[in-house]
Amino acid sequence: MFQKWKDRVTVTDIVMWMIGGTMLLLCLWGSVSTIRAGLYTSSHWIDFCIFGLAQGSIYALIATGYTMVYGVLKMINFAHGEVFMSGPFTGYFVAMAFWRSDFLDTHPVLGIIVIFGVAMFVSTMIAYFLEKIAYRPLRSAPRLIPLITAIGASFFLQYLFRGLYGSGINAYPDIEILEGFWMIFGIRVLKIQVIVIIAAVLLMLVLYNFIMLTKVGKAIRAVSEDKEAAALMGINVDAMISTTFVIGGMAAGAAGVLYALMFKQVHFFMGFIPGIKAFTAAVLGGIGNIPGAMLGGVFLGLIESVAPALFLDGLGIIAPYQLKDAIAFSMLVMVLIFRPTGILGERLSAKKA
Amino acid sequence: MAMLELKNVHAHYGKIHALKNVSIKVNKGEIVTLIGGNGAGKSTTLKTISGTLKPSSGQVFLNGEDLAKYPAHEIVKKGIVQVPEGRRIFGQLTVMENLDLGAFTSKDKKKDAQTIEKIFELFPRLAERCRQVAGTLSGGEQQMLAMGRALMTNPKILLLDEPSMGLAPVLVDNVFKTIKILHAEGTTILLVEQNARMALKTASRGYVIQTGKVIFEDDAKKLLENEMVKKAYMGD
Ligand SMILES: Nc1ncnc2c1ncn2[C@@H]1O[C@H](COP(=O)(O)OP(=O)(O)O)[C@@H](O)[C@H]1O
Ligand SMILES: [Mg+2]
Numbered sequence: 001m002f003q004k005w006k007d008r009v010t011v012t013d014i015v016m017w018m019i020g021g022t023m024l025l026l027c028l029w030g031s032v033s034t035i036r037a038g039l040y041t042s043s044h045w046i047d048f049c050i051f052g053l054a055q056g057s058i059y060a061l062i063a064t065g066y067t068m069v070y071g072v073l074k075m076i077n078f079a080h081g082e083v084f085m086s087g088p089f090t091g092y093f094v095a096m097a098f099w100r101s102d103f104l105d106t107h108p109v110l111g112i113i114v115i116f117g118v119a120m121f122v123s124t125m126i127a128y129f130l131e132k133i134a135y136r137p138l139r140s141a142p143r144l145i146p147l148i149t150a151i152g153a154s155f156f157l158q159y160l161f162r163g164l165y166g167s168g169i170n171a172y173p174d175i176e177i178l179e180g181f182w183m184i185f186g187i188r189v190l191k192i193q194v195i196v197i198i199a200a201v202l203l204m205l206v207l208y209n210f211i212m213l214t215k216v217g218k219a220i221r222a223v224s225e226d227k228e229a230a231a232l233m234g235i236n237v238d239a240m241i242s243t244t245f246v247i248g249g250m251a252a253g254a255a256g257v258l259y260a261l262m263f264k265q266v267h268f269f270m271g272f273i274p275g276i277k278a279f280t281a282a283v284l285g286g287i288g289n290i291p292g293a294m295l296g297g298v299f300l301g302l303i304e305s306v307a308p309a310l311f312l313d314g315l316g317i318i319a320p321y322q323l324k325d326a327i328a329f330s331m332l333v334m335v336l337i338f339r340p341t342g343i344l345g346e347r348l349s350a351k352k353a
Numbered sequence: 354m355a356m357l358e359l360k361n362v363h364a365h366y367g368k369i370h371a372l373k374n375v376s377i378k379v380n381k382g383e384i385v386t387l388i389g390g391n392g393a394g395k396s397t398t399l400k401t402i403s404g405t406l407k408p409s410s411g412q413v414f415l416n417g418e419d420l421a422k423y424p425a426h427e428i429v430k431k432g433i434v435q436v437p438e439g440r441r442i443f444g445q446l447t448v449m450e451n452l453d454l455g456a457f458t459s460k461d462k463k464k465d466a467q468t469i470e471k472i473f474e475l476f477p478r479l480a481e482r483c484r485q486v487a488g489t490l491s492g493g494e495q496q497m498l499a500m501g502r503a504l505m506t507n508p509k510i511l512l513l514d515e516p517s518m519g520l521a522p523v524l525v526d527n528v529f530k531t532i533k534i535l536h537a538e539g540t541t542i543l544l545v546e547q548n549a550r551m552a553l554k555t556a557s558r559g560y561v562i563q564t565g566k567v568i569f570e571d572d573a574k575k576l577l578e579n580e581m582v583k584k585a586y587m588g589d
Binding site: 219 | 404405425429434442444445446506
């Protein structure tokens with residue numbers, strides 16, 4: 001029994017477990033001292049959580065795109081962050097035109113719907129043509145090739161937007177009805193955060209039901225499992241792959257506008273960090289798994305928002321909030337080491353990668 | 354005119370010359386079998402018919418129409434469906450979802466519902482398991498599902514690639530019984546098998562393929578008597 005255990009566990013494993021254990025202990029210790037110091041009231045924690053949920057549901061929407069594309073093509077679409085950026089960036093020009101003409105004051109709901117429509121359309125088109133132009137010709141190439149192409153496409157799109165519209169930060173206009181607070185159960189919450197959460201959850205429900213219940217959704221899942229068998233059932237595999245990019249693009253475009261409305265700005269580089277965070281979320285949830293990506297996104301948003309204060313403040317770290325990205329990416333590394341299949345992931349052996 | 358005809362078909366995998374001048378005919382209402390050893394080119398022949406591998410030269414005709422210009426998913430719409438080797442069911446989808454996908458090309462929901470009824474009559478086991486995830490089915494049940502899924506397309510001609518592979522003898526009998534039922538109902542069948550004896554007993558005509566070439570073609574009864582075939586493929 002012990003012999004068997006000794007054969008399976010290497011020195012590296014032990015070191016890794018020690019690092020993992022130490023981090024866990026530090027987090028625990030940090031949390032205990034933070035809470036005992038009483039720096040934050042419960043209303044602070046509630047604020048952190050709601051902000052985390054809002055941020056996380058945006059990650060979740062982007063993450064579905066990563067995970068679905070991984071499903072059908074077994075590749076990480078590293079240009080997905082730029083798909084996310086292109087929508088709200090274009091939407092910005094619409095928003096400014098509306099704002100100048102007072103349309104946003106007179107017809108705010110219609111205005112917002114049009115901004116969403118334009119942004120989702122642009123993101124969708126970019127995702128669609130990205131697949132058609134950059135990935136389809138490489139369908140049978142070794143797996144590293146489309147990955148490198150994806151990184152190239154990501155830079156191309158970033159610098160395309162930079163070239164066209166400059167490298168400045170463009171402020172989204174204020175929209176009156178999204179400003180201010182609501183009182184919910186006696187808790188003061190920012191309207192925009194609640195709206196982001198509700199919109200993102202609704203979109204994810206639509207997306208999930210589409211994938212689970214419609215014929216096209218089932219066909220996409222079939223293509224994810226076995227392209228040749230899918231073709232033998234009369235499924236147009238190329239069309240299903242395109243559809244996957246279209247759905248991912250729509251979700252990313254919508255997420256982009258929610259992001260722009262919440263943070264009130266767009267710029268050519270805005271897709272990079274949320275893109276990598278959403279990728280992290282997809283890995284957390286188990287890449288290829290749609291509910292996993294949604295869960296992973298929400299979880300990552302929450303952790304990022306709560307952890308700096310909870311884990312780090314008590315350890316005496318100054319300005320812990322600056323470290324939220326470090327926390328997110330440490331989680332990515334930890335998951336890759338200790339549970340590469342993610343929270344809801346299938347076993348790697350079951351995967352026909 | 355034959356319903357399905359392969360005329361001087363050659364096929365390549367890169368440099369590997371897998372089919373060499375293969376000509377096969379299947380008439381309406383027939384069961385034709387294609388037998389041969391491992392790696393002889395049986396599956397490749399079916400791939401050239403289904404369109405997942407295009408012939409490097411030669412043609413495949415369905416009722417006189419050259420299929421060269423159609424991609425695999427269009428060929429299914431023309432009425433040719435294949436149950437691939439190793440079943441290839443969608444293991445993470447439920448039994449019902451697998452059957453629904455068989456009807457992917459159909460727009461007629463009412464007809465699909467009738468077809469499902471028929472398939473459940475043929476394979477009552479699938480009805481019992483219809484909500485189960487297909488990957489958890491036994492080998493025999495997976496073969497039923499693979500056939501059921503293909504039948505959902507209401508094919509004119511059914512291509513079966515080693516349907517008895519890896520099944521216990523009782524289940525093998527079941528598979529061949531099902532083939533006879535489908536034939537009696539009017540489906541034309543091209544049956545690929547390594548189990549030459551069973552295949553030739555079920556079929557009306559047969560082809561023997563070896564290293565990519567058709568070496569014999571005859572009535573199934575005569576092939577059963579052929580000394581060379583007996584020796585090479587039936588272990589006598
Ligand atoms: N995907 C492939 N790539 C390269 N060679 C292949 C491939 N599939 C089959 N072959 C080769 O083509 C020949 C015929 O294979 P196949 O048609 O699968 O034989 P069978 O079905 O009769 O066992 C074999 O020599 C096999 O090695
Ligand atoms: Mg074979």
